[in-house]
Amino acid sequence: MGLKIFNTLTGRKEDFVPLQEGKVGMYVCGVTVYDLSHIGHARCYVAFDVVYRYLRGSGRSVRYVRNFTDVDDKIINRAAQTGDAPVDLATRNIEAFHRDMDSLGCLHPDVEPRVTDHIPEIIALVERIIGNGHAYAAPDGSVYFSIDSFPQYGQLSKRNLDDMVAGASERVDEDPNKRNPLDFVLWKPAKPGEPWWESPWGRGRPGWHIECSAMSARHLGETFDIHGGGKDLVFPHHENEIAQSRAASGKEFVRYWLHNGFVNVDQEKMSKSLGNFFTIRDVLALYHPEAIRMFLLSTHYRSPINYSARNLDEATGRIEYMIETVGKVEAALADGGPEGGEAAADVARVRGAIGEAMDDDFNTAAALGHLFELCRAANDWVARKRKTPGRIETLSAIRKVLAEAAGIFGILERPPATVLSEIRDRDVARLGLDVVDIERVIAERWAARQAKDFARADALRTELSARNIDLMDSPQGSTWRVRRQAQE
Numbered sequence: 001m002g003l004k005i006f007n008t009l010t011g012r013k014e015d016f017v018p019l020q021e022g023k024v025g026m027y028v029c030g031v032t033v034y035d036l037s038h039i040g041h042a043r044c045y046v047a048f049d050v051v052y053r054y055l056r057g058s059g060r061s062v063r064y065v066r067n068f069t070d071v072d073d074k075i076i077n078r079a080a081q082t083g084d085a086p087v088d089l090a091t092r093n094i095e096a097f098h099r100d101m102d103s104l105g106c107l108h109p110d111v112e113p114r115v116t117d118h119i120p121e122i123i124a125l126v127e128r129i130i131g132n133g134h135a136y137a138a139p140d141g142s143v144y145f146s147i148d149s150f151p152q153y154g155q156l157s158k159r160n161l162d163d164m165v166a167g168a169s170e171r172v173d174e175d176p177n178k179r180n181p182l183d184f185v186l187w188k189p190a191k192p193g194e195p196w197w198e199s200p201w202g203r204g205r206p207g208w209h210i211e212c213s214a215m216s217a218r219h220l221g222e223t224f225d226i227h228g229g230g231k232d233l234v235f236p237h238h239e240n241e242i243a244q245s246r247a248a249s250g251k252e253f254v255r256y257w258l259h260n261g262f263v264n265v266d267q268e269k270m271s272k273s274l275g276n277f278f279t280i281r282d283v284l285a286l287y288h289p290e291a292i293r294m295f296l297l298s299t300h301y302r303s304p305i306n307y308s309a310r311n312l313d314e315a316t317g318r319i320e321y322m323i324e325t326v327g328k329v330e331a332a333l334a335d336g337g338p339e340g341g342e343a344a345a346d347v348a349r350v351r352g353a354i355g356e357a358m359d360d361d362f363n364t365a366a367a368l369g370h371l372f373e374l375c376r377a378a379n380d381w382v383a384r385k386r387k388t389p390g391r392i393e394t395l396s397a398i399r400k401v402l403a404e405a406a407g408i409f410g411i412l413e414r415p416p417a418t419v420l421s422e423i424r425d426r427d428v429a430r431l432g433l434d435v436v437d438i439e440r441v442i443a444e445r446w447a448a449r450q451a452k453d454f455a456r457a458d459a460l461r462t463e464l465s466a467r468n469i470d471l472m473d474s475p476q477g478s479t480w481r482v483r484r485q486a487q488e
């Protein structure tokens with residue numbers, strides 16, 4: 001069984017057959033850089049990061065393109081408020097976006113084109129669409145795509161053109177420059193004070209949708225394999241991209257359309273007006289990046305996902321368990337033992353199951369479930385007697401699968417002790433705890449135990465527990481961790 005992908009265009013799961021065997025061209029719509037990115041962006045770009053990692057890891061040569069919309073109404077309006085030049089605001093937010101993506105462990109795409117670097121390509125594309133009779137220039141210097149010239153319009157979003165026309169013509173605020181109320185803009189005339197470029201239609205700038213048709217053609221060709229983005233982009237953005245690209249080239253545009261589901265916050269739609277809006281930075285201050293990836297990837301990319309403290313705590317517990325497992329496996333292997341046995345067959349079976357889950361439309365939720373199962377087995381093998389036949393072979397096979405999975409999911413790649421302490425730092429910060437104070441109480445309790453004052457030691461343990469601190473005693477001393485909501 002090979003890779004199967006759910007294609008929004010056909011509404012079916014299909015065998016993945018790229019244009020050229022062994023090569024994949026992939027385009028994902030990027031951000032409009034007028035502000036910091038939010039948890040919805042994190043979901044989209046982590047999902048496609050894993051698609052990219054998996055395609056590469058399975059031996060394909062992938063060219064991943066993700067654009068920046070760096071000229072747009074939102075950028076112009078925000079820059080007017082802050083007194084920045086639009087280009088400076090955009091550049092600053094691009095840098096911030098890169099830092100967020102690096103923190104989240106997302107690999108860099110192969111190309112990150114900016115709209116303002118592709119104006120000649122955009123103008124040439126608009127001219128071609130006009131030349132093919134699919135667009136027209138209006139007297140005010142705008143260029144519109146003519147919906148009536150493209151009968152397939154609505155195919156991706158499964159909308160009926162007649163219904164849309166009927167709906168749109170009821171609106172009273174109709175633009176007199178448009179021939180059909182559904183026609184969308186390819187080129188806009190510049191208002192005073194706005195950024196502009198010379199064009200055959202006067203000074204102006206591109207509409208939003210045309211940039212992705214122009215930049216994908218430039219960097220991937222007129223037909224390519226995978227186009228991704230959030231579900232909110234299906235209509236009108238991706239519908240319009242299809243219309244533009246096919247009107248220009250006359251060829252198939254994209255072979256597989258992938259769309260990720262929404263992020264809700266505490267079961268509600270995330271929005272600034274509801275006050276439940278989180279930037280990636282807000283979330284990174286509270287939760288470890290590997291916990292965030294675990295949270296995002298524990299649901300299939302097409303399903304909606306619910307951001308809540310409980311779900312993030314739960315994901316933190318899962319990643320912590322996996323990281324601890326990696327540490328224990330490494331320690332056991334370093335400790336060594338008698339060799340010459342055979343690795344348990346279960347390891348190969350779980351490895352196969354992870355691959356099958358990923359081949360099934362990138363089912364990361366199922367794949368991580370298998371990985372979790374492997375970690376349980378790993379702990380079991382670590383705990384067995386050193387001389388158990390096959391123990392070293394099994395643990396070393398497990399370590400290989402863990403390393404492979406680390407590459408696919410972008411987790412478990414850093415030294416376990418470092419990540420565990422970073423996780424605890426965030427637990428402490430989230431609850432507003434004072435580490436120095438906690439360690440003082442722990443030292444006091446340890447002294448009471450040494451002095452055999454068990455009543456005092458128990459009282460101090462209870463006091464710590466009331467502050468969500470759990471102690472783990474060993475002959476060498478006590479270590480501690482923060483109890484999370486999901487563990488209560």
Ligand SMILES: [Zn+2]
Pocket residue numbers: 028029030212237
């Ligand atoms: Zn786009």
